[in-house]
Amino acid sequence: xxxxxxxxxxxxxxxxxxxxxxxxxxxxxxxxxxxxxxxxxxxxxxxxxxxxxxxxxxxxxxxxxxxxxxxxxxxxxxxxxxxxxxxxxxxxxxxxxxxxxxxxxxxxxxxxxxxxxxxxxxxxxxxxxxxxxxxxxxxxxxxxxxxxxxxxxxxxxxxxxxxxxxxxxxxxxxxxxxxxxxxxxxxxxxxxxxxxxxxxxxxxxxxxxxxxxxxxxxxxxxxxxxxxxxxxxxxxxxxxxxxxxxxxxxxxx
Numbered sequence: 001x002x003x004x005x006x007x008x009x010x011x012x013x014x015x016x017x018x019x020x021x022x023x024x025x026x027x028x029x030x031x032x033x034x035x036x037x038x039x040x041x042x043x044x045x046x047x048x049x050x051x052x053x054x055x056x057x058x059x060x061x062x063x064x065x066x067x068x069x070x071x072x073x074x075x076x077x078x079x080x081x082x083x084x085x086x087x088x089x090x091x092x093x094x095x096x097x098x099x100x101x102x103x104x105x106x107x108x109x110x111x112x113x114x115x116x117x118x119x120x121x122x123x124x125x126x127x128x129x130x131x132x133x134x135x136x137x138x139x140x141x142x143x144x145x146x147x148x149x150x151x152x153x154x155x156x157x158x159x160x161x162x163x164x165x166x167x168x169x170x171x172x173x174x175x176x177x178x179x180x181x182x183x184x185x186x187x188x189x190x191x192x193x194x195x196x197x198x199x200x201x202x203x204x205x206x207x208x209x210x211x212x213x214x215x216x217x218x219x220x221x222x223x224x225x226x227x228x229x230x231x232x233x234x235x236x237x238x239x240x241x242x243x244x245x246x247x248x249x250x251x252x253x
Contacts, residue, residue, distance in 0.1 A: 014063035014064060014065035014068070014110075015063060015064040015065070015110075015112035015114075016062065016063050017060050017061060017062060017063055017064060018090075019059075019060050019062075021090045021091075022057065022060040022086060022087075022090050023057065023058065023060075024090070025086050025087075025089040025090035026057040026086050026089075028089060029085055029086060029089050030057075033082055033085050033086075034050050034053070037209060038078075038081060038190055038191075038192065038207055038209060039078055039081065039082060041207065042205075042207065043078060046076040046078065047075075047076070048075070048076050048078040048079065052075075052079075053079065053082055056072055056079065056083075057086065059072075060072060064110050064112050064132070065109070065110050066108060066109045066110050066130075069110050073110075073130070077151075077167050077169060077187065077188055077190055078190070080151060080153060080167065080169060081153070081169045081171075081190050083132075084132060084134075084153045084154075084155075084169055084171060085171055087112070087132060087134050088134050088135075088155055088171065091114050091134050092134075093114040093115035093134065093135060094115065095114060095115030095116070095135075096115055096116045096117075096118065096135075097113060097115060097116065097117045097118070098118050098120070099117065099118070099119045099120070100120050100121060101119045101120055101121020101122045101123060101139075101140070101141055102121050102122040102123070102124060102141070102247075103119050103121070103122070103123050103124070104124050104126065105123070105124065105125045105126060105129045105131050106126055106129060107125070107126030107127045107128035107129045107146070107150070108126075108127075108128035108129070109128070109129060109130070110130040110132070111129070111130065111131045111132070112131075112132045112134065113131075113132070113133050113134065113135075114134045114135070115133075115134065115135045116133075116135035116136045116137075116138070117133050117135065117136075117137050117138070117154075118138045118140075119137075119138070119139045119140065119141070120140050120141075121139075121140060121141045122139070122141035122142045122143075122144065122246070122247060123137075123139045123141070123142075123143050123144070123159070124144045124145075124146070124247070125144070125145040125146060125150040125152060125166070126146050126150070127146045127147070127148045127149065127150060128148070128149055128150065129145075129150045129151075130150070130151040130153075131150075131151065131152045131153065132151075132153050132154070133152075133153070133154035133155070134154075134155070135154065135155055136154060136155055136156045136157075136158070137152070137154035137155075137156070137157045137158070138158045138159075139157075139158065139159040139160065140160060141159070141160055141161075141246075142159065142160060142161045142162060142163070142246035142247060143157070143159035143161075143162040143163075143164070143168075144162070144163050144164070144243045144246055144247060145163070145164035145165060145166045145168075146165070146243070147165040147183070147184065147239055147240060147243075148165060148166070149165075149166050149167075149186075149187065150164070150165070150166035150167070151166055151167045151169065152164075152166070152167070152168055152169070153167070153168075153169035153170070154169075154170055154171075155170065155171050155172055156170055156171070156172040156173055156174075156175075157170045157173075157174045157175070157191070158174075158175040158176070159175075159176050159178075159180075160176070160177065160178050161176065161178035161179050161180065161246050162176055162178075162179075162180035162181065162246075163180070163181045163183065163239060163242045163243040163246055164181075164182055164183070164189075164239075165183050165184045165186070165187070165239050166187050167187045167188065167189065167190075168182070168189040168190075168191070169189070169190050169191065170190075170191035170192065171191075171192065172191070172192050172193070173191060173192055173193040173194065173195060174189070174191045174193070174194045174195070174196075174208075175194075175195045175196060176194075176195075176196035176197070176199075177196055177197055178196070178197055178198070179196075179197060179198040179199075179200065179228070179229065180196060180198070180199055180200070180201075181200040181201075181225075181229060181238070181239065181242050182199075182200065182201040182203070182204045182206060183203060183238060183239030183242075184203055184204075184239060185203045185204060185205070187204075188204055188205050188206050188207060189201070189204065189206040189207070189208070190206070190207045190208075191207075191208055191209070192208075192209045192210070193208060193209055193210040193211070193212070194206075194208045194210070194211045194212070194213070195211075195212045195213070196212075196213050197213060197214050197215070198213065198214060198215045198216075198217070198228060199211065199213045199215070199216045199217070200216075200217040200225055200228060200229060201216070201217070201218070202217050202218045202219055202220055202221070202225060203220075215228070222238065225238060226238055229241075229242045229245075230245065231245070
């Protein structure tokens with residue numbers, strides 16, 4: 001089924017959860033989830049445990065919204081990645097939501113969309129926005145997450161270019177044929193693979209199972225990163241400047 005709605009991503013209704021449906025889905029995926037390198041490879045460093053995950057999955061909230069879900073989603077991004085895995089299993093959907101961009105996702109709220117989401121244009125997350133897409137997320141323009149905290153999570157993610165200071169979580173791959181800048185070192189990205197042209201993530205401890213790019217900037221060199229992003233060497237705020245560049249219709253090409 002194909003549906004189109006410009007208001008889809010900021011609908012006020014919370015996403016209802018069935019405790020039994022979540023528990024059953026977790027039981028089906030638990031063995032593979034806790035053995036997945038994206039969950040366990042650096043879990044000890046961040047205090048992530050299977051026991052804690054088990055407890056969370058036995059006590060899901062009645063709904064996902066900004067008021068009830070923080071305890072369930074709190075902590076290192078491993079837990080949010082695991083929640084994504086369980087929700088995709090628990091709520092399969094053949095729906096496809098087509099949105100005309102630019103699409104703005106309001107901040108300080110949790111948004112959950114069952115099915116695939118395709119944005120024709122830019123997708124922008126405001127500070128504090130948490131977006132779970134329980135299918136594939138495809139953005140023909142730029143994926144921009146405003147500085148400070150935000151989360152965009154989906155089964156798979158594709159965008160033309162990207163800029164974020166928050167988390168980007170995918171069960172499968174992140175694909176970006178242009179340039180993606182993961183700025184600041186407060187949060188991380190987590191995905192089975194990353195494919196694209198230019199990846200700039202020298203400030204981050206991103207967890208990618210496989211990386212295939214033409215160029216990856218990992219040296220702690222802000223002027224060099226600025227040049228790759230097509231910005232002046234002396235730019236004070238690379239993330240904000242690059243995000244504004246993308247939203248103005250420019251790219252690094």
